[in-house]
Amino acid sequence: MSHGRKNAFLPLVATLGVQALVSMASTTVPVFAPVAAKQMGIDTTYLGGYVALIYIGGMFSSLMSGDIIIRYGAVRVSQGSLLLCALGIALTAIGTVPLMVLSAILIGFGYGPVTPASSHVLIKTTPPHRLSLMFSLKQTGVPMGGALSGVMIPVLVIYCGWRNAALTVGALNLVMALLSEAVRKTIDDDREPHRKIHLSGVAPFKLVSQDPQIRRITVLSFLFAMLQACLTTYMVTYLTKTLGFSLLRAGLALTVSQAAGICGRIIWGIVADRYVQPRKLLNALGILMAVCAAATSMFNHSWPFALVLVVSAVFGSAVMGWNGVYLAEVARLAPAGKAGVATGGALFFTYLGVVVGTPVFVGLVALTGSYAASYLAVGAPCFVMSVLLMRRPKEEESVEYAQSG
Numbered sequence: 001m002s003h004g005r006k007n008a009f010l011p012l013v014a015t016l017g018v019q020a021l022v023s024m025a026s027t028t029v030p031v032f033a034p035v036a037a038k039q040m041g042i043d044t045t046y047l048g049g050y051v052a053l054i055y056i057g058g059m060f061s062s063l064m065s066g067d068i069i070i071r072y073g074a075v076r077v078s079q080g081s082l083l084l085c086a087l088g089i090a091l092t093a094i095g096t097v098p099l100m101v102l103s104a105i106l107i108g109f110g111y112g113p114v115t116p117a118s119s120h121v122l123i124k125t126t127p128p129h130r131l132s133l134m135f136s137l138k139q140t141g142v143p144m145g146g147a148l149s150g151v152m153i154p155v156l157v158i159y160c161g162w163r164n165a166a167l168t169v170g171a172l173n174l175v176m177a178l179l180s181e182a183v184r185k186t187i188d189d190d191r192e193p194h195r196k197i198h199l200s201g202v203a204p205f206k207l208v209s210q211d212p213q214i215r216r217i218t219v220l221s222f223l224f225a226m227l228q229a230c231l232t233t234y235m236v237t238y239l240t241k242t243l244g245f246s247l248l249r250a251g252l253a254l255t256v257s258q259a260a261g262i263c264g265r266i267i268w269g270i271v272a273d274r275y276v277q278p279r280k281l282l283n284a285l286g287i288l289m290a291v292c293a294a295a296t297s298m299f300n301h302s303w304p305f306a307l308v309l310v311v312s313a314v315f316g317s318a319v320m321g322w323n324g325v326y327l328a329e330v331a332r333l334a335p336a337g338k339a340g341v342a343t344g345g346a347l348f349f350t351y352l353g354v355v356v357g358t359p360v361f362v363g364l365v366a367l368t369g370s371y372a373a374s375y376l377a378v379g380a381p382c383f384v385m386s387v388l389l390m391r392r393p394k395e396e397e398s399v400e401y402a403q404s405g
Contacts, residue, residue, distance in 0.1 A: 057108015
């Protein structure tokens with residue numbers, strides 16, 4: 001579709017907007033959880049279960065989304081995702097535990113297809129030499145949505161209450177679904193209305209498992225997602241409980257890592273497009289994030305706070321910044337017209353890393369009695385796998401790149 005490649009800006013804006021609003025829906029409950037949990041009479045520790053349900057829903061819905069995207073169009077599927085997220089977050093306003101569970105499942109099933117749908121759009125509208133950058137720009141929608149939640153939800157809770165805050169986020173998702181209609185006919189012009197839909201997930205699994213190039217980077221994404229989940233979920237607890245940092249300082253370290261992650265997504269996208277082969281860059285990022293995890297495990301009271309912030313920034317740039325390069329590479333390696341299918345299969349394992357990561361980390365903390373040792377342990381597999389893939393024979397690697405593009 002040459003006409004699409006000449007105007008890659010509009011598809012980028014549309015997919016970025018959808019990604020940001022869906023991400024905002026998924027991060028709203030964790031923001032107002034302390035207030036809502038108190039009113040509902042439940043413990044905030046159940047929040048981990050809520051987040052896990054979202055990613056479990058995302059795992060399976062991303063896996064099943066390939067044929068649906070091809071049949072109905074990527075924008076139409078994105079609109080459906082926005083509607084599911086709107087309904088899911090609105091249900092939390094009722095404030096009962098069963099509906100909270102249903103809310104997480106609905107948001108998860110809305111969250112999962114968004115990335116495969118956007119991959120389907122961007123792979124056909126983006127010039128090949130800008131692929132990693134455009135995917136990385138789109139992926140900034142994830143931390144952007146989290147930032148919107150962090151800024152807007154506390155204000156809405158103070159002035160309107162947490163129930164109205166939930167309804168507001170639901171309304172924003174509905175508005176985005178309506179706005180997306182303006183680009184649907186243009187972007188969804190490649191849909192196949194008679195495409196048979198298979199919901200078993202066999203095709204995405206087969207595509208990922210049979211392609212050694214996609215399989216290798218998918219294994220990396222599983223390990224990266226585990227470490228990413230551990231950084232975002234437990235950094236504040238580690239700094240306050242182990243090192244005695246104030247909540248303000250610990251929160252600042254986490255904020256710095258998130259901001260660096262947004263910058264990292266853009267920077268690594270440019271690097272992958274212009275200077276370093278994407279898979280080599282992913283291996284290098286795996287080594288970098290493992291080294292940063294080791295440095296994080298060595299934090300102690302003698303470290304200047306500025307140095308803690310520097311390590312947090314580098315850590316965040318790597319562990320939060322790899323996603324766009326990874327998704328662009330999966331889409332590039334996929335057979336023509338199968339970017340959404342390949343992305344859905346790959347994301348199943350990526351989301352599985354998030355789901356597995358936090359309980360593994362909690363188990364390591366219980367076993368070792370140390371957050372520091374746990375960060376070191378979770379970072380080690382990233383280092384080992386990245387080094388092993390980095391040391392693959394150059395002849396094999398050059399053949400792969402010649403065949404794939």
